[in-house]
Each structure stands twice: as C-alpha cells, then as structure tokens.
Amino acid sequence: MSNAITMVEAVNLALGRAMSQDEKVVLLGEDIGTNGGVFRATVDLKAKFGNKRVLDTPLAETMIAGLAVGMAAQGLKAVAEIQFMGFIFPTMEHIVGHAARLRNRTRGRLSCPLVLRAPYGGGIHAPEHHSESTEALFAHIPGLRVVIPSSPARAYGLLLAAIDCPDPVLFLEPKRIYRASKQPVEDNGVPLPLDTCFTLREGDDITLISWGAMISETLQAADRLADEGVSCEVIDVATLNPLDLDTMLASVTKTGRCVIVHEAPKSGAVGAEIAASLSERGLLELRAPIARVAGYDTVMPYYRLENHYMPNSADVIDAVRQTLEFA
Amino acid sequence: MKPSREQQLWMYEQMLVSRYFEESIEKIYMEGKSPAFNMANGPIPGEMHLSNGQEPCAVGVCAHLDADDVVTSTHRPHHVAIAKGVDLDRMTAEIFGKKTGLSGGRGGHMHIFDADVNFSCSGIIAQGMGPAVGAALSRQLQRKGGVAVAFLGEGAANQGAFHESLNLAAVWKLPVVFVIEDNAWGISVAKSASTAIERNDQRAAAYGMPGHFIPGNDPLAIFEVAGEAIARARRGEGPTLIEIETYRLAGHFMGDAEGYRPEGEKDALFAKDPIPKFRNHLKASIGWTDADDAELVARAHGLVDGAIAFARDSAYPEPEEALEKVFV
Numbered sequence: 278m279s280n281a282i283t284m285v286e287a288v289n290l291a292l293g294r295a296m297s298q299d300e301k302v303v304l305l306g307e308d309i310g311t312n313g314g315v316f317r318a319t320v321d322l323k324a325k326f327g328n329k330r331v332l333d334t335p336l337a338e339t340m341i342a343g344l345a346v347g348m349a350a351q352g353l354k355a356v357a358e359i360q361f362m363g364f365i366f367p368t369m370e371h372i373v374g375h376a377a378r379l380r381n382r383t384r385g386r387l388s389c390p391l392v393l394r395a396p397y398g399g400g401i402h403a404p405e406h407h408s409e410s411t412e413a414l415f416a417h418i419p420g421l422r423v424v425i426p427s428s429p430a431r432a433y434g435l436l437l438a439a440i441d442c443p444d445p446v447l448f449l450e451p452k453r454i455y456r457a458s459k460q461p462v463e464d465n466g467v468p469l470p471l472d473t474c475f476t477l478r479e480g481d482d483i484t485l486i487s488w489g490a491m492i493s494e495t496l497q498a499a500d501r502l503a504d505e506g507v508s509c510e511v512i513d514v515a516t517l518n519p520l521d522l523d524t525m526l527a528s529v530t531k532t533g534r535c536v537i538v539h540e541a542p543k544s545g546a547v548g549a550e551i552a553a554s555l556s557e558r559g560l561l562e563l564r565a566p567i568a569r570v571a572g573y574d575t576v577m578p579y580y581r582l583e584n585h586y587m588p589n590s591a592d593v594i595d596a597v598r599q600t601l602e603f604a
Numbered sequence: 605m606k607p608s609r610e611q612q613l614w615m616y617e618q619m620l621v622s623r624y625f626e627e628s629i630e631k632i633y634m635e636g637k638s639p640a641f642n643m644a645n646g647p648i649p650g651e652m653h654l655s656n657g658q659e660p661c662a663v664g665v666c667a668h669l670d671a672d673d674v675v676t677s678t679h680r681p682h683h684v685a686i687a688k689g690v691d692l693d694r695m696t697a698e699i700f701g702k703k704t705g706l707s708g709g710r711g712g713h714m715h716i717f718d719a720d721v722n723f724s725c726s727g728i729i730a731q732g733m734g735p736a737v738g739a740a741l742s743r744q745l746q747r748k749g750g751v752a753v754a755f756l757g758e759g760a761a762n763q764g765a766f767h768e769s770l771n772l773a774a775v776w777k778l779p780v781v782f783v784i785e786d787n788a789w790g791i792s793v794a795k796s797a798s799t800a801i802e803r804n805d806q807r808a809a810a811y812g813m814p815g816h817f818i819p820g821n822d823p824l825a826i827f828e829v830a831g832e833a834i835a836r837a838r839r840g841e842g843p844t845l846i847e848i849e850t851y852r853l854a855g856h857f858m859g860d861a862e863g864y865r866p867e868g869e870k871d872a873l874f875a876k877d878p879i880p881k882f883r884n885h886l887k888a889s890i891g892w893t894d895a896d897d898a899e900l901v902a903r904a905h906g907l908v909d910g911a912i913a914f915a916r917d918s919a920y921p922e923p924e925e926a927l928e929k930v931f932v
Contacts, residue, residue, distance in 0.1 A: 303745065329745050334772070335768070335771060335772055335775065337768035337771070337772065339734060339764055339765050339768050340734050340737070340765070340768035340769060340771075340772050342734065343731070343733065343734010343735055343737065343738055343765065343768075343769070344734060344735075344737060344738035344741060344772070345738060346734065346735045346738055347674075347734060347735035347736060347737060347738020347739040347740070347741065347742065347752075348738045348739070348741060348742045349738075350674075350719075350722075350724070350735060350738070350739055350742075351674070351738070351739045351742035351743065351746075351748075352742065352746070353742045353745065353746070355738075367764070370728060370731050370765070371731065371734060371735070374726070374728050374731060375726065375731065375735065379717075380929050380930070380931070380932065381710065381926075381928075381929050381930050382707055382710050382711050382715055383706075383707040383708065383710065383711065383717055384707060384708030384710055384921070384925065384928070384929055385928070385929035386706075386707065386708070386717075386719075387707075387717055387719060388932065419930045420930050420931060422931065442932070443932045444931050444932050472931075519931060
C-alpha cells in the first residue's frame with residue numbers, strides 16, 4: 278500500500294529513485310545538499326547518496342547550467358535545481374544556446390541530456406520573481422522539452438521520464454500545489470510518458486485545457502459545471518514542448534468548444550499557441566471561438582493583489598458559460 | 605619543462621597546417637564575394653573568424669593533451685581544433701556546410717564538435733567555460749582522469765561566466781585550465797578600453813589560483829607554462845589561469861576593414877609572425893634545414909589540400925533534414 282504524499286515529496290521520491298537506479302545521476306543546485314532545498318525537494322538525499330551525488334553550488338546560475346552541459350558531454354546526468362524560476366534567466370545562455378540545439382545541430386550525432394528543475398508560478402504570496410510563470414519563453418525553443426506536473430503522481434512519473442530522457446528537459450514544479458494535496462504514489466520507478474497530454478476527466482460539451490497549478494481550479498470548475506449539467510473534458514497538457522496536439526484536437530473535435538486556462542500572462546503564451554494550432558487544424562469542428570482564461574499582461578503583482586491576478590474556478594466557469602452561449 | 609625535438613617539430617607542423625588551412629579558407633571564402641562583399645555568397649557563406657597569428661596558443665597547450673582530455677574553444681576555433689587532433693577532412697566539410705561534416709553540415713565554422721577527441725566550441729563569448737568546468741567535474745566525480753582546457757579571448761574575461769567558472773573551479777579544485785588568447789582586440793574595442801586591469805592573469809588571485817602571463821606569442825614559453833598548469837591539474841591540485849599575448853594577423857572576421865587599428869600596428873605584428881620566428885629557432889637550435897622545412901611544408905599543404913578537396917567533393921544535406929532530430 279502506497280503512502281499518500283505531497284507533490285514535493287513525490288519529487289523527492291523520484292529523485293531518490295533515479296539516483297538509486299543510475300549512479301550517473303548527479304544533483305546540483307543552490308542549498309539543495311545540507312539544507313535539502315528551500316522547498317525541501319532534495320531533503321535527505323545528500324545524507325543518503327553523499328556529497329559526490331548531491332552538490333551545493335555557489336549562487337551562480339550561468340555556471341550551474343554550464344556545468345550540466347559539460348557533465349552531459351562526459352556521461353553524467355545532471356539534475357540541476359534553479360531555486361526559483363525568477364532566477365532562471367542566466368541559464369538561458371547554456372540551455373538555449375547549447376543544450377537545446379545540440380541534437381539538431383549535429384544531426385543527431387550528439388545530444389545534451391540534462392534536467393533543469395525549477396519551482397514556478399504564483400499562489401504562495403511571494404514577490405514577483407518568486408511567482409512568475411515564464412514557461413512560454415522556454416516552450417518556444419526547439420529541442421527543449423518543457424514539462425509541468427499537476428499532481429504528486431504525475432510529478433513522480435514525469436520527473437523519472439525527464440531524467441531518462443535523452444534530450445534536455447525543463448521540469449517546472451508548480452509550487453502553489455507543492456503541498457496542496459496528498460495522493461498515494463507507489464515508488465515503483467515507472468515513468469509516465471512525455472509529449473503526451475493526460476485526459477483527467479472525460480466530457481462531451483466542452484474541452485478545458487490547462488496545466489500546472491491551474492489544473493485544480495479547472496477541475497473544480499468542471500465539478501461545479503457538472504452540477505449544472507455541463508459535461509467538461511479536462512486535459513492536462515503536461516508537456517508544453519513538444520505539444521500533443523493530436524489528443525487536444527481529438528477532444529475539441531468531439532466537443533466543438535474549448536477553454537484554455539493558464540496563469541501566465543495571456544499574450545504570446547503557450548495557450549495562444551494551442552489555440553492557433555487547434556484553429557489551424559480544426560476550425561470547422563469548432564462551434565465557438567476558443568477562449569483563454571489567463572493571467573494579465575503585467576508583472577506579477579505583490580501578494581495583496583495576487584488573488585486578483587490568478588485565474589480561478591469562477592473565471593473558468595464564466596468562460597465556459599460564454600463559450601457555450603456562443604451561437 | 606622544455607619541449608623535446610619531437611614535440612617542437614609537432615608544434616611547428618601544427619602551426620604550418622593551421623596557417624595554411626586559414627590561408628586556404630580565406631581564398632575560398634572570398635570566392636563569389638567580390639567585387640561587392642556579400643556574406644551570403646560563395647562556397648563558404650556566413651561569418652569567418654580566422655586564427656592567423658594565434659597558432660602558438662593552440663600548439664603550446666595542446667602539446668600536453670591527448671584525445672581523452674577535453675577542450676572547449678571559441679568563435680575562432682580552427683587552430684585549436686587542428687592542434688587538438690580534430691578530423692580535418694570532416695571539420696573542413698563542416699565549414700563548407702557539407703553532409704560529410706562533423707555535424708552533417710549543420711553547425712558551420714563556429715560549431716565544431718568532435719566527440720572522438722573531446723573537442724567543442726561555442727560562438728557565444730565565454731560560454732565554453734561552464735561546459736569545460738562541468739567536464740572537469742565529471743572527470744573528478746567519476747575518477748576518470750583527464751583534464752579540461754577552456755580557451756577564451758581576452759574580451760571574455762569581462763563576462764559573468766568567466767568569474768563564475770573560475771570561482772567554482774577553484775572551490776572544487778577541478779582539473780581545468782583556463783587559457784586566454786589575448787589578441788588585444790574585442791572586435792574593434794581595445795583591451796585597455798574594456799578591461800580595468802592590464803593583465804587578466806591578475807584576476808587569478810581573486811580566485812585563489814595561480815595566474816600566469818606569457819608575453820611575446822612564444823610557443824616555447826607557452827609550452828612550458830601550460831605544461832606546468834596541466835600537470836598541476838592532473839595531480840588534482842586545481843585550476844590555473846593563463847593569459848597569452850598573441851597576435852590577430854587577420855581581421856576579427858573576414859570583411860573586417862580594421863579601421864580601429866592604429867597605423868602601423870599590423871605591419872609590426874607581421875614582423876613578429878610566430879611561424880618564421882619558430883622556423884628560425886629550429887634552424888638555430890636543432891639544425892633544421894631548408895630541405896627539412898620544404899618537406900614539412902609540403903606535407904602540411906598536402907593534408908590541407910586533401911581536406912579541402914574532400915569538402916568540395918562532398919554533397920550538401922537535403923533541406924528537409926533540418927526538420928529532423930529536433931527531439932529524439
């Protein structure tokens with residue numbers, strides 16, 4: 278019988294499992310060793326695996342990403358933690374400039390497998406750099422997988438898959454739900470598939486597409502809409518690059534209506550890419566414009582305004598009603 | 605540590621190969637690019653950064669390395685690649701954008717990767733340093749032996765990655781050596797206008813590692829200093845920072861009018877060209893003759909001509925291949 282655990286505990290469990298299975302897996306990052314990480318994602322791993330497998334680095338994100346690239350070239354699998362997504366920009370030199378393009382640039386002769394983990398998103402009343410959702414900046418990059426779990430079990434399975442993956446993976450952990458709920462997770466070492474959406478709930482009237490912490494708002498909306506007799510299909514995108522458009526298109530073809538929910542600012546976000554792609558491929562299946570429930574096009578506001586910024590289930594319900602009422 | 609006769613001849617030969625390679629590339633690069641210079645024309649389109657004059661940095665360091673050791677180089681990588689033993693045929697084909705290139709013609713002259721000899725380079729300033737430190741960390745963690753050498757220009761010493769790399773390498777005592785090729789110019793900006801101190805080896809003190817400055821673009825002096833630094837790294841005693849005064853006898857890139865250089869600077873540099881200087885040294889020290897020299901020059905030219913013929917004769921990749929291998 279598996280214990281019910283939180284998402285951050287599931288991350289810890291997956292890291293420990295991957296390290297047990299493969300001695301080439303090495304963790305590095307700021308405060309991840311002795312301290313166990315500011316969110317405790319790496320707690321006890323240094324004690325268990327030693328200081329050659331869990332490395333406390335200087336506060337130097339360019340270097341952390343550069344190390345991971347060099348380690349990949351020499352046969353180690355670096356799983357690097359960037360403490361907050363707001364600190365991730367210096368890593369782009371290496372992640373965008375080197376790691377993501379090596380496979381294509383060498384026509385598949387070389388690759389750069391590494392995992393960059395970062396807590397991301399709002400909902401913990403932290404200042405802007407500790408609350409942003411900038412996943413679209415990375416999902417735009419060919420060759421860089423962007424993966425976001427939405428539950429403890431998917432965090433466990435997707436992180437194992439990310440560590441197994443022969444390509445670089447940016448693994449973004451929605452910190453708002455790090456400890457929001459518990460779920461039984463069996464430590465069986467079984468990865469979940471990447472590049473695949475998860476249909477969390479089947480329905481006929483409308484397709485709700487989301488990821489990360491917004492999944493729980495979306496599921497709550499679907500519950501309440503069910504009480505009104507509206508049948509929602511809920512899809513967790515999970516891998517934001519490359520997108521599993523086939524699954525989303527099949528659902529929209531069935532329902533004819535679609536609402537996309539994310540907390541990142543609306544313009545130029547991954548939701549826009551999904552909406553454009555679904556329109557390109559399935560315009561004639563749509564019975565209403567695709568709606569987006571998203572964050573505002575502004576800097577993530579400080580905590581007093583956070584609840585106004587973050588989309589919630591009521592916003593999703595409003596968007597669903599408008600979409601259903603369209604002609 | 606003085607180089608043996610064989611080591612000196614190896615260094616000299618690599619310099620000859622490198623120089624003739626650059627001279628050949630220069631000619632081919634200009635095919636189709638005159639009278640109006642258009643970067644997009646000719647058999648080698650795009651930017652081209654030649655290393656004429658900087659050969660001593662490559663040979664003096666790489667004389668101490670074997671295929672297992674790791675080197676990361678810069679946007680000006682040919683001399684280092686040659687001295688590191690990168691496959692010349694496939695490197696040349698890569699520069700031509702041909703299918704037989706090291707990266708299948710997808711990378712070009714600033715993106716030369718040869719995993720067989722652990723060589724890579726980056727067109728982004730100072731961004732080979734982190735991967736070199738990561739490679740050194742891998743060797744240390746896996747107790748595999750081998751060292752990493754990161755080549756960089758003097759302009760790269762003002763990048764954040766430079767400081768992050770030196771600090772971490774020193775904290776963890778990693779087997780890595782940082783080699784600055786100081787050619788005095790960051791494209792058009794003089795070192796004195798961009799760098800707060802005269803010599804970057806002074807920065808080593810800030811990171812608790814040995815720093816050395818080597819004047820005069822002298823392959824023998826470079827051999828000695830680099831040899832000590834690499835031996836120190838192999839002994840597990842940590843990193844070293846070396847700055848080499850070298851000469852960029854070409855422009856920053858092909859097509860650079862070099863209007864920023866003071867009058868007479870280029871002539872003075874050509875007067876100090878390290879290749880004739882090394883030849884004279886060999887004649888004076890080991891009885892090197894003109895006949896010996898002609899034979900070695902012919903061999904170097906043959907190697908380069910063969911590589912260029914290989915590149916010219918190779919096919920271009922198919923356009924649709926660009927869409928493949930984005931993800932596994």
